[in-house]
Amino acid sequence: MSPSGHRSILIVGAGTTGLTAALELARRGFRPRVVDRDAGPVPLVESRALGVNARTLTLLSPSRVSDAILQEAHQLKRFRIVSKNRTLVSLDTTRIPGAYGALYALAQGHTERLLIGALSNYEVAPEWKTSVEKLSLDAAKPHVTLRKHDGSEEVASFDIVVAADGAHSAVRRAIGFGFPGDALESSFYLADFRYTRDIDPNFAEINLVDPGMIGRLPVERDVLRYISTLADFESRIVHPAPVAERVWASDFRIHFRHVEAMAKGSVFLAGDAAHIHSPAGARGMNLGIEDACWLAWLISEGREAEYSSLRMPAVMTVLKQTRQLTSMITMHNPLSITLRDLVVPVLFRIPAFSQELLRGVSGYDTPSPPWIDGAQ
Structure with a gap:
């Protein structure tokens, strides 16, 4: 284990973002601690997130979780948009270069369980029914009060705290970050x-x-x-x-919200704790996994101070895309609807346009992970 591996790291939230952060840190020699206020992973029949894109599979390939996902998931090979029994868009999602198809379907609960299984290989397990009661940045290290499942409290300091505790993040509120944006x-x-x-x-x-x-x-x-x-x-x-x-x-x-910065001192925000948006394009869970992988790599390189500046452009790219896609499918104005139905089929007959959208669905419109050889 490298000296940096001795740094104490607390990950708050054991959803896909937090579990990925823990796994990526663990395979680099760290031993993170993962806590979550829930009793266990999301129930299999109540999984909001379904799409696993090519970028996520690339990111999870070093841990072999991508292999496990591919054994359980179904590849989405075609995507259609229909209006008044007329097909406006018919997209072949297999027409993307690389080792993976653009998008696969697997319930979030399954993905979480695969991540937990991979994490157990490093003898790291989530501490369920454990929540953050207080967090202070007054000292040299983040000072955290945890409430455990039996009602007892534990006070500890950590070198790094990763907030992956969702849209209502207690950590985000504790460090005084707002969550500006709007809702449909x-x-x-x-x-x-x-x-x-x-x-x-x-x-x-x-x-x-x-x-x-x-x-x-x-x-x-x-x-x-x-x-x-x-x-x-x-x-x-x-x-x-x-x-x-x-x-x-x-x-x-549907809300479109994001923090102004994804870090404060030694506290880092990832996934829904930092940004939420429409499910159009299936980017939510995937963007959180991407955050987690980048943060783990930067921590291992001693470059975590660069995290916010590297991730915010990617977040803004995805929010812009999902807002545009959502606007296209939720129109009410009859004139706008007529114009959309005329223009959209023409646009999708332009190879460069459809390929760019496909790159977005694949997750390839954000920077490639420099730690994975040959990644797009």
Whole structure:
């Protein structure tokens, strides 16, 4: 172990971002401590995030987690946007250079469990039902009060604290960071249905019903997720097979928010603790994993002070893309809808345009990881 490996590191949050940070640090000789206020990983049937992109698979290849993901995931080979029974966009997502396809479908709960399994190889395990009660930057090191599952408190100092504790981050609030941004006025709704037989898991589709949309995403071979801006969307679904059960349903509002800087002193923010945005393009979980990998590498290089300046441009790139995609599928103005339906098919017939969008979906529109040879 290198001398830097002796630095004490606390990771707050054991979702995909926090677990990835722990894994990337552990395989570089560090022994991070990971805490999470929940009782365990996200339930398998309640996973909001589904998409795993090519950039994430590249980043997780040194730890071999990408191999495990590919064994369980379904590749999304086609993506369609349909309006009034007319196909506006038909994108072949396999037409991207590199070792991986652009996007794969795997529920977040599965991904978290694969990360936990890989982390156990380094004898590191999340401490569940453990939360941050206080954090102070007054001393030379971040001073943290932890409340454990039995109600007892532990006070400790750490060389580095990584906040991966989600959109309502306690660490972000403790260091006095705001979370400016805005939310869409309308709510989004989702429901997962299990069918009596397997369905095609290799394509995703957005059906524009103007105003509003209904999206279809594969979860498993016999489970589809529908996501919509319409409260009554379930009555509009054309199911591809007899329904066995309605597995899960939820609703949410889309926010576009980000911190002004992703670090303060020795406290670093990653994933939803630093930025949240629309699920359009499936960038949320993937961007958090990217944050975690970059931060772990920078810590190992003694360059963690560069983290915020290196990551903020990538965050702004993704927020811009997801806002544009969301605007395209949530239009209400009839004139704008007509114009969109005329222009979008023309744009996608331009190879450079469709390839650029595909690069974004793949996650290749942000800087390549310099520690992985041949990465795009």
